[in-house]
Amino acid sequence: MSGRGLVALFSATPGTYSYATKGKPARPVWHTEGVRVSWDASGRAVIEAEFSSSSAAIVLFGAQ
Amino acid sequence: MTEEQAWRSPERSGMQVVCYGGDQRFWAIEYTGGNAAGWTFGSPSFELEGRMVSGALATLAETAPRRTLTCGVTEYRVGGPLRDAPGTELHWIVRVADGGNPVVRFRYELASRDGARLTKRTGSDRLRYLSASLDGCDLTVERRLSEFVEPVHSYCPTERQADELHFRRGETLMGPLLTAGGGNRQLLLAYEHGSQYPDAFIQYRLRPDRTVELEAVKGNYLDGSAPTPERPYRTVWMQAAAIEGDEDALASHYRRFALRHWSENAESRRPYIFYNTWNYQERVRNEQGGKYLDPMRLKRTLLDIDAAHELGVEVYVLDTGWYGRTGDWRADPQRFPDDLREVRTRLDGYGMKLGLWFNPTVAALGSEMLAAHRDCVMSEEGREAEPAEVWETEASVPLCLASRYADAFAGELIRLARDYGVRYFKWDAIAQYGCDAPGHDHGDAGHTRLERRESYAFQQVQAMARIVDRLCAACPQAIVDFDVTEGGRAMGLAFLGSGKYFLVNNGPYYFNYDVPIDRERDNWNLFFHPGPARGWICRRPLAYDRWLPSTLFLAHYLPDAPRDNQLISLASLMLGHNGLWGDLPALSRADREFIRETLDRYKQVRDDIADSDPVREGGDRRGGGSAREAVRDERTRSRRAFLRNARNL
Numbered sequence: 001m002s003g004r005g006l007v008a009l010f011s012a013t014p015g016t017y018s019y020a021t022k023g024k025p026a027r028p029v030w031h032t033e034g035v036r037v038s039w040d041a042s043g044r045a046v047i048e049a050e051f052s053s054s055s056a057a058i059v060l061f062g063a064q
Numbered sequence: 065m066t067e068e069q070a071w072r073s074p075e076r077s078g079m080q081v082v083c084y085g086g087d088q089r090f091w092a093i094e095y096t097g098g099n100a101a102g103w104t105f106g107s108p109s110f111e112l113e114g115r116m117v118s119g120a121l122a123t124l125a126e127t128a129p130r131r132t133l134t135c136g137v138t139e140y141r142v143g144g145p146l147r148d149a150p151g152t153e154l155h156w157i158v159r160v161a162d163g164g165n166p167v168v169r170f171r172y173e174l175a176s177r178d179g180a181r182l183t184k185r186t187g188s189d190r191l192r193y194l195s196a197s198l199d200g201c202d203l204t205v206e207r208r209l210s211e212f213v214e215p216v217h218s219y220c221p222t223e224r225q226a227d228e229l230h231f232r233r234g235e236t237l238m239g240p241l242l243t244a245g246g247g248n249r250q251l252l253l254a255y256e257h258g259s260q261y262p263d264a265f266i267q268y269r270l271r272p273d274r275t276v277e278l279e280a281v282k283g284n285y286l287d288g289s290a291p292t293p294e295r296p297y298r299t300v301w302m303q304a305a306a307i308e309g310d311e312d313a314l315a316s317h318y319r320r321f322a323l324r325h326w327s328e329n330a331e332s333r334r335p336y337i338f339y340n341t342w343n344y345q346e347r348v349r350n351e352q353g354g355k356y357l358d359p360m361r362l363k364r365t366l367l368d369i370d371a372a373h374e375l376g377v378e379v380y381v382l383d384t385g386w387y388g389r390t391g392d393w394r395a396d397p398q399r400f401p402d403d404l405r406e407v408r409t410r411l412d413g414y415g416m417k418l419g420l421w422f423n424p425t426v427a428a429l430g431s432e433m434l435a436a437h438r439d440c441v442m443s444e445e446g447r448e449a450e451p452a453e454v455w456e457t458e459a460s461v462p463l464c465l466a467s468r469y470a471d472a473f474a475g476e477l478i479r480l481a482r483d484y485g486v487r488y489f490k491w492d493a494i495a496q497y498g499c500d501a502p503g504h505d506h507g508d509a510g511h512t513r514l515e516r517r518e519s520y521a522f523q524q525v526q527a528m529a530r531i532v533d534r535l536c537a538a539c540p541q542a543i544v545d546f547d548v549t550e551g552g553r554a555m556g557l558a559f560l561g562s563g564k565y566f567l568v569n570n571g572p573y574y575f576n577y578d579v580p581i582d583r584e585r586d587n588w589n590l591f592f593h594p595g596p597a598r599g600w601i602c603r604r605p606l607a608y609d610r611w612l613p614s615t616l617f618l619a620h621y622l623p624d625a626p627r628d629n630q631l632i633s634l635a636s637l638m639l640g641h642n643g644l645w646g647d648l649p650a651l652s653r654a655d656r657e658f659i660r661e662t663l664d665r666y667k668q669v670r671d672d673i674a675d676s677d678p679v680r681e682g683g684d685r686r687g688g689g690s691a692r693e694a695v696r697d698e699r700t701r702s703r704r705a706f707l708r709n710a711r712n713l
């Protein structure tokens with residue numbers, strides 16, 4: 001189990017979006033601007049991404 | 065035949081394949097240790113000298129030494145004389161993963177020692193590849209790969225559930241994948257061929273007793289052909305799996321098989337970052353009033369390579385126009401006077417690979433290839449095609465891939481791999497139909513024109529795969545990419561056993577959306593500009609990723625400012641399509657650094673992403689966002705989810 005990988009978020013509407021990973025991702029975590037990553041006690045990551053325009057957010061687990 | 069006479073493979077993770085050689089039970093996937101997932105397959109059957117003959121064997125034995133393949137697989141060959149036609153032999157060639165992947169790949173070979181011929185007494189193919197029971201399965205799904213979906217102007221995966229009525233009515237399904245599940249058991253069948261839905265060459269037939277048969281439709285063999293031990297009749301490859309688990313587990317195993325255990329041409333599976341010149345060539349034509357081939361110059365190419373290197377590109381592809389004339393495939397002496405020497409030196413210095421564009425089905429009127437292969441020119445209804453310019457270069461005529469020309473083309477590619485160091489070969493413009501000539505290897509004057517036409521269309525993708533395999537045997541670093549950006553291609557599983565696909569060019573054209581344009585002067589491409597729209601189109605076929613890794617489907621994204629477009633492009637690329645194209649030297653230094661730094665981070669985890677099972681979330685909620693996850697874990701190996709705003713669609 002590496003826990004390494006990617007979450008990509010896409011949206012055209014401004015606002016805050018959240019996503020809870022299905023797996024238990026590895027650290028460290030790298031992400032694009034406007035993203036917050038917190039960790040649930042079970043080891044899953046919770047991502048919150050702020051969109052102000054039609055854009056995308058990238059979260060890479062196991063990358064620095 | 066008795067249990068004792070059966071042949072058994074070594075056990076791998078509790079699974080083995082067994083050949084019984086009977087009608088109803090020709091071979092089986094069997095498990096030990098209380099796993100209830102086994103599955104039994106009925107024999108193939110062939111029309112020989114006007115009558116249907118079962119492939120059941122009189123006796124059986126392992127008939128060749130075991131072969132270990134570089135993709136972690138062992139090949140076994142088991143066969144013997146037919147019970148009902150002792151002058152004819154049938155061999156079952158089966159490949160099983162050594163490390164426990166449950167997907168089994170197999171085909172048959174038929175050979176007669178007494179001159180028995182394959183026939184078509186009814187005028188059409190009569191060949192049954194297998195039969196199997198789906199009893200106990202309450203969900204049967206046809207999984208198509210080759211429906212051309214015009215709103216995105218691309219092949220996309222589609223599926224259809226088969227219910228009781230379909231079985232009762234004896235309906236047919238094209239597939240090429242068929243899955244069935246019930247209780248804690250999942251089954252999968254697949255065949256390796258290709259054509260656009262619904263133009264089936266092979267199909268599944270459902271029976272009221274809940275069996276399924278895989279059968280030939282057209283072109284699978286030539287009427288009156290006599291398979292011999294020297295030139296046996298080889299069926300297409302087929303695939304089967306039976307597991308305990310749910311459908312996600314089955315998809316995960318199949319995806320893993322496609323990535324690691326299907327093809328020995330391992331480079332085709334690697335998530336390199338690809339760049340291709342075509343988008344810039346289109347910009348020159350559509351936005352600067354120039355010609356497509358204007359950028360095909362040494363100076364521009366070196367500038368482009370420098371910029372590509374700064375971005376982190378690993379495979380640099382010169383699209384159409386690098387060559388002097390088709391067929392001979394040498395650098396154009398005016399455009400690249402040093403025969404690509406400096407291009408190679410520059411790429412080598414950066415540790416980058418060179419890719420080149422080819423149309424494997426044409427040769428220029430003045431080419432040595434055509435002079436040596438006049439007999440291989442394609443014709444239909446007795447008329448050879450009119451010579452036509454190929455992208456602003458010398459007029460060319462089409463050559464037939466089911467003729468001796470195929471070997472000569474493979475030789476050209478091997479020469480290019482050796483002399484130019486080419487590592488990526490883009491094959492474009494290969495329409496599946498186009499030749500009904502007698503005198504090639506797809507029928508002679510004794511066959512009807514229709515049979516020759518269908519035989520060519522059937523054999524084409526197999527000929528393509530053989531060329532790729534010859535090239536990769538000579539140059540294991542080679543990657544061959546089959547452009548399926550337009551319809552009418554041999555789309556399916558066959559090519560993926562050897563190479564990968566170039567999936568989306570620019571998606572739909574204006575006229576696909578009924579927007580009137582001047583086709584001579586205007587830009588046809590609707591999704592050609594930086595911004596979110598291109599991503600909506602290009603990401604749609606990511607739905608393949610559940611069964612077939614997206615690294616097998618190349619599509620290119622635009623690196624242009626603003627930053628939002630760059631984020632969308634990079635996020636999309638990382639989901640597996642892995643291509644970038646555009647005017648790279650025009651990017652600002654800050655943009656190049658941003659892309660480089662982002663791709664550097666992606667490269668740290670890209671193999672894990674390629675290994676990940678996709679998870680997607682969102683996409684239909686009005687005004688909502690969407691997210692995609694891809695984290696590799698043990699249970700499902702990894703995941704990917706994506707949220708997509710409903711408004712985007």
Ligand SMILES: [Zn+2]
Nearest residue numbers: 464499501504
């Ligand atoms: Zn031909």
